[in-house]
Amino acid sequence: xxxxxxxxxxxxxxxxxxxxxxxxxxxxxxxxxxxxxxxxxxxxxxxxxxxxxxxxxxxxxxxxxxxxxxxxxxxxxxxxxxxxxxxxxxxxxxxxxxxxxxxxxxxxxxxxxxxxxxxxxxxxxxxxxxxxxxxxxxxxxxxxxxxxxxxxxxxxxxxxxxxxxxxxxxxxxxxxxxxxxxxxxxxxxxxxxxxxxxxxxxxxxxxxxxxxxxxxxxxx
Numbered sequence: 001x002x003x004x005x006x007x008x009x010x011x012x013x014x015x016x017x018x019x020x021x022x023x024x025x026x027x028x029x030x031x032x033x034x035x036x037x038x039x040x041x042x043x044x045x046x047x048x049x050x051x052x053x054x055x056x057x058x059x060x061x062x063x064x065x066x067x068x069x070x071x072x073x074x075x076x077x078x079x080x081x082x083x084x085x086x087x088x089x090x091x092x093x094x095x096x097x098x099x100x101x102x103x104x105x106x107x108x109x110x111x112x113x114x115x116x117x118x119x120x121x122x123x124x125x126x127x128x129x130x131x132x133x134x135x136x137x138x139x140x141x142x143x144x145x146x147x148x149x150x151x152x153x154x155x156x157x158x159x160x161x162x163x164x165x166x167x168x169x170x171x172x173x174x175x176x177x178x179x180x181x182x183x184x185x186x187x188x189x190x191x192x193x194x195x196x197x198x199x200x201x202x203x204x205x206x207x208x209x210x211x212x213x214x215x216x217x218x219x220x
Contacts, residue, residue, distance in 0.1 A: 006045035010053035011035040089113040091152040095215035096132030107136035127182035133160035138189040156205040167193040
């Protein structure tokens with residue numbers, strides 16, 4: 001008889017403790033930056049759920065070192081979107097070009113390996129840098145879903161990445177006639193996130209380590 005496991009989901013569609021892998025997958029598959037891990041006992045799962053994923057992952061790393069205790073945490077902690085040490089060249093990198101902030105906004109997605117432009121959007125009369133980055137990420141996800149690709153997406157905007165993760169945009173840009181186009185696109189992108197799932201990782205581009213993101217407009 002298979003030994004029972006308990007699956008803790010700290011960050012997913014519905015955080016909590018689950019008793020089957022299928023339930024865990026339902027909460028984490030396609031969810032950006034999902035954080036989850038299995039435990040052998042309900043008591044351990046409850047304790048680690050209360051402590052949070054950072055504490056659980058740190059404990060797993062400590063337990064994995066030679067000579068350390070804690071056999072129950074020796075398996076590598078699971079994270080659907082753990083950031084790699086090296087850039088994944090077979091990926092899409094996105095960036096925004098913004099003249100003023102708020103100002104004219106355009107964006108594009110390129111092949112990280114070659115720099116080939118895969119898609120782009122014509123200039124939008126008025127918007128913000130973060131809104132443009134958000135639109136670019138969602139455009140990349142929709143583009144990859146249409147192609148049936150699980151390729152990773154990179155952005156250098158922490159704010160836009162958090163909006164994608166939360167499936168909601170927290171911009172203070174006023175809604176009026178001058179911003180109607182950008183807000184219409186953003187609202188449509190939010191709706192797409194709320195009604196679609198995807199297997200792609202959506203990661204922060206490490207500018208310090210890798211230099212400017214491959215989709216950079218070079219306007220800094």
